[in-house]
Every structure is written in C-alpha cells, then in structure tokens.
Amino acid sequence: MPNTDSRLSAIKHWLTHTLECNYTAIEPASNDASFRRYFRIVHPQGSRIVMDAPPEKETLKPFIKIGQLLTRHGLQAPTIYFQNTRKGFLILDDFGPTCYLDHLTPKTVDTLYKAAMHALLKMQVNINPTQNALPVYNQSLLHQELELFRDWFLTQLLDITLSPAIHRELDRVWALLIKSALEQPQVFVHRDFHSRNLMILEEHSPGIIDFQDAVQGPITYDLVSLLRDCYIAWPKQQVLHWVTAYHRQLQHHPHWHCELPQFIRWFDLMGLQRHLKAIGIFSRLKLRDHKEDYLNDIPRTLNYVINISNDYPELAIFSQLLTNEILPAKKFPS
Missing domain, CATH: 3.90.1200.10 (Aminoglycoside phosphotransferase (APH), C-terminal lobe)
Structure with missing residues (x-):
C-alpha cells in the first residue's frame, strides 16, 4: 500500500538523517491488531525496535506514560531511546522475538x-x-x-x-x-x-x-x-x-x-x-x-x-x- 511505503520511507529518513543511525537492516518485527506496526533495526551495536503509530490513528502519549510508570515500579517495559511524537515514531528496546x-x-x-x-x-x-x-x-x-x-x-x-x-x-x-x-x-x-x-x-x-x-x-x-x-x-x-x-x-x-x-x-x-x-x-x-x-x-x-x-x-x-x-x-x- 502506498501509505505503508511512505511511512516506512519516513522512518528510514528519520533514522538516517536525523538520528544518524548506521543501521544495516530493517525488517518487520510483528503485526498488531491495531494500526501500529513494529520494525526491527539491526545496527553494529545490536538491535532496536521502531514503533510506527500513524498520528491520525494512534497517539503515543499513553504508551510513553504507562511505559515509564511500569519501569518506575520495577517492571520490564521497553526503554524508549528516541521519539518523534509528531510523526508517530519511537525507538525501543528489542525484547527479542520470543513471547x-x-x-x-x-x-x-x-x-x-x-x-x-x-x-x-x-x-x-x-x-x-x-x-x-x-x-x-x-x-x-x-x-x-x-x-x-x-x-x-x-x-x-x-x-x-x-x-x-x-x-x-x-x-x-x-x-x-x-x-x-x-x-x-x-x-x-x-x-x-x-x-x-x-x-x-x-x-x-x-x-x-x-x-x-x-x-x-x-x-x-x-x-x-x-x-x-x-x-x-x-x-x-x-x-x-x-x-x-x-x-x-x-x-x-x-x-x-x-x-x-x-x-x-x-x-x-x-x-x-x-x-x-x-x-x-x-x-x-x-x-x-x-x-x-x-x-x-x-x-x-x-x-x-x-x-x-x-x-x-x-x-x-x-x-x-x-x-x-x-x-x-x-x-x-x-
């Protein structure tokens, strides 16, 4: 779908030009029952997860708030390393593929x-x-x-x-x-x-x-x-x-x-x-x-x-x- 491609292109641009992330691969990490998507990026130091949440469909504020709340109370929620709430992108810990x-x-x-x-x-x-x-x-x-x-x-x-x-x-x-x-x-x-x-x-x-x-x-x-x-x-x-x-x-x-x-x-x-x-x-x-x-x-x-x-x-x-x-x-x- 064109919209999907445009958002993936925007993620790549953000990673490369804004964050100067030297990633070697980006691939789908999982599907969601909502409008969110997740990609795994591989870079020389390891891997991270990129969350893609279209702002017209999803808001990142609750995810950021609850994640911080869980972490503050000793629970294992993914750390947020970078965020672009205007475009709906987060870079998170990679908890791996095994649920x-x-x-x-x-x-x-x-x-x-x-x-x-x-x-x-x-x-x-x-x-x-x-x-x-x-x-x-x-x-x-x-x-x-x-x-x-x-x-x-x-x-x-x-x-x-x-x-x-x-x-x-x-x-x-x-x-x-x-x-x-x-x-x-x-x-x-x-x-x-x-x-x-x-x-x-x-x-x-x-x-x-x-x-x-x-x-x-x-x-x-x-x-x-x-x-x-x-x-x-x-x-x-x-x-x-x-x-x-x-x-x-x-x-x-x-x-x-x-x-x-x-x-x-x-x-x-x-x-x-x-x-x-x-x-x-x-x-x-x-x-x-x-x-x-x-x-x-x-x-x-x-x-x-x-x-x-x-x-x-x-x-x-x-x-x-x-x-x-x-x-x-x-x-x-x-």
Missing part, C-alpha cells in the same frame, strides 16, 4: 505463569491508578465493548437477525457482567495481559508490551486475560488452581480481602465480558481490516463463553441462546 505463547507447554506453563502473576501482583500492589490519572474502566466503556459482540459478531459476521427477545436477553446479560466488574476492587489494569504480550527475556522475565490501553479497572481482569487466554487454553481445574493461588497472595493486602467463591465468580464473569468483547474484535478485524487469521481464535474464545455460561444458573437462557441460535449460524473455523 510466552511460543514456549508455553504443560511442562513450562507453571514456571512462566508464576513469573507473570508475580509481575501482575507487583503492578496491582504498587501502581495507584487514581494518583496516576489512568482512565476509568467505567460502565460506558464496558458496555461499548460488549456491544462489539452484538454488532460485529452476531449481526455482521453471522448475519443473524436479532429478535426483540434476543436483544432483551443480551441487555440483561450485559447488565449482569457490568455490575460484577464494577463491584470489584479497582486497580491498575494492563488490559491485554496475555501470552502474546509477555516476552521471554534472559533476565527478569517477563518483558511487558502493548500496555498503552491501561486503565483503572476490575482486579480480576488481567488475571483472566492471562489464565483464560484467547490464544491458548488450559484445563479448568488447572486454571482454578492458579486462581486460588493468586487469591491467596491477595489476602496479604487487607483492603482487597474477599472470600474465594466471590473472587472466582468475579473472575468467571470478567472473563465472559472480555471474551465476548474479543469475539467482536476478531470479527471486526476480519470484516473491516481483512485480517482473516483472527477467525481461527473465535472457536476457543467462544468455548470459554459457553462453558462459563453453563456454570451459572442466571446465564442459562443466554447459554441456550448460544447453543440454539449462534452455533448453528457459525461462519468461522471449527
């Missing part, structure tokens, strides 16, 4: 998740989202995210004509999930704390990336993002074991005290909200942005939704809706 998802196996998962949950607890304990003026994960935002499922998945991808009864049921479930999210202790939330955004480093793993959308929100949000990951699934009892262990650690902080059954309910319903949103986003990525591969993640994510809905009597009608209306209309890989 958690590349190395997660039944043999490695306990060690990797222990490190991730240690980092998560440090974020939640040490970073005060109110003092740092983070956006609030409020009722409006939670509802807006849930509507992605109704609009992009049900209506556009599956082409289902929603009856008034279905609309009413979705509205009821949305209200239930939002109430559960808002009644939880509100903490720092990374908002995309999963296996593709946790990098394996030689020291002090994990490296944390893609944190620019951080907010003040529910205490179980990042935990369920990690343990019920849209890109990899684990047995239910194993997930429950990890949730129980994390809850035990939280009990050392009295202002977050709650009984384990309540914490598990919060965790389950928070996961339901996140997964409904994710299914909507995956559908939008396919339909609007022509990123077909995300359809492959819908079955796993929808399976979480179905399983949790089956576990709660107040979601029985919603579960029937999923089984009777949605699964027969599916237009995505099995």
Whole structure:
C-alpha cells in the first residue's frame, strides 16, 4: 500500500538523517491488531525496535506514560531511546522475538505463569491508578465493548437477525457482567495481559508490551486475560488452581480481602465480558481490516463463553441462546 511505503520511507529518513543511525537492516518485527506496526533495526551495536503509530490513528502519549510508570515500579517495559511524537515514531528496546505463547507447554506453563502473576501482583500492589490519572474502566466503556459482540459478531459476521427477545436477553446479560466488574476492587489494569504480550527475556522475565490501553479497572481482569487466554487454553481445574493461588497472595493486602467463591465468580464473569468483547474484535478485524487469521481464535474464545455460561444458573437462557441460535449460524473455523 502506498501509505505503508511512505511511512516506512519516513522512518528510514528519520533514522538516517536525523538520528544518524548506521543501521544495516530493517525488517518487520510483528503485526498488531491495531494500526501500529513494529520494525526491527539491526545496527553494529545490536538491535532496536521502531514503533510506527500513524498520528491520525494512534497517539503515543499513553504508551510513553504507562511505559515509564511500569519501569518506575520495577517492571520490564521497553526503554524508549528516541521519539518523534509528531510523526508517530519511537525507538525501543528489542525484547527479542520470543513471547510466552511460543514456549508455553504443560511442562513450562507453571514456571512462566508464576513469573507473570508475580509481575501482575507487583503492578496491582504498587501502581495507584487514581494518583496516576489512568482512565476509568467505567460502565460506558464496558458496555461499548460488549456491544462489539452484538454488532460485529452476531449481526455482521453471522448475519443473524436479532429478535426483540434476543436483544432483551443480551441487555440483561450485559447488565449482569457490568455490575460484577464494577463491584470489584479497582486497580491498575494492563488490559491485554496475555501470552502474546509477555516476552521471554534472559533476565527478569517477563518483558511487558502493548500496555498503552491501561486503565483503572476490575482486579480480576488481567488475571483472566492471562489464565483464560484467547490464544491458548488450559484445563479448568488447572486454571482454578492458579486462581486460588493468586487469591491467596491477595489476602496479604487487607483492603482487597474477599472470600474465594466471590473472587472466582468475579473472575468467571470478567472473563465472559472480555471474551465476548474479543469475539467482536476478531470479527471486526476480519470484516473491516481483512485480517482473516483472527477467525481461527473465535472457536476457543467462544468455548470459554459457553462453558462459563453453563456454570451459572442466571446465564442459562443466554447459554441456550448460544447453543440454539449462534452455533448453528457459525461462519468461522471449527
């Protein structure tokens, strides 16, 4: 695309003429579900990552702010070496190509998740989202995210004509999930704390990336993002074991005290909200942005939704809706 080429040319010009960087290679480093792109530059001293965030689509300010916040509290966020906020360019630490998802196996998962949950607890304990003026994960935002499922998945991808009864049921479930999210202790939330955004480093793993959308929100949000990951699934009892262990650690902080059954309910319903949103986003990525591969993640994510809905009597009608209306209309890989 011409626009892509022009921005890459602008990056090369910035590197060569403004920064006088004697790089020997520049290549794509990763793709993003947003409008951002990343390039790896190789130079005589090693390598760095260039973030390309078109200013008309993305703003760099939250990334810069949250990255500094994480680093200040002992977490591994990439250092920013140079920035051109007018054009939307940053030069960052290169955390390498290996994310958690590349190395997660039944043999490695306990060690990797222990490190991730240690980092998560440090974020939640040490970073005060109110003092740092983070956006609030409020009722409006939670509802807006849930509507992605109704609009992009049900209506556009599956082409289902929603009856008034279905609309009413979705509205009821949305209200239930939002109430559960808002009644939880509100903490720092990374908002995309999963296996593709946790990098394996030689020291002090994990490296944390893609944190620019951080907010003040529910205490179980990042935990369920990690343990019920849209890109990899684990047995239910194993997930429950990890949730129980994390809850035990939280009990050392009295202002977050709650009984384990309540914490598990919060965790389950928070996961339901996140997964409904994710299914909507995956559908939008396919339909609007022509990123077909995300359809492959819908079955796993929808399976979480179905399983949790089956576990709660107040979601029985919603579960029937999923089984009777949605699964027969599916237009995505099995």
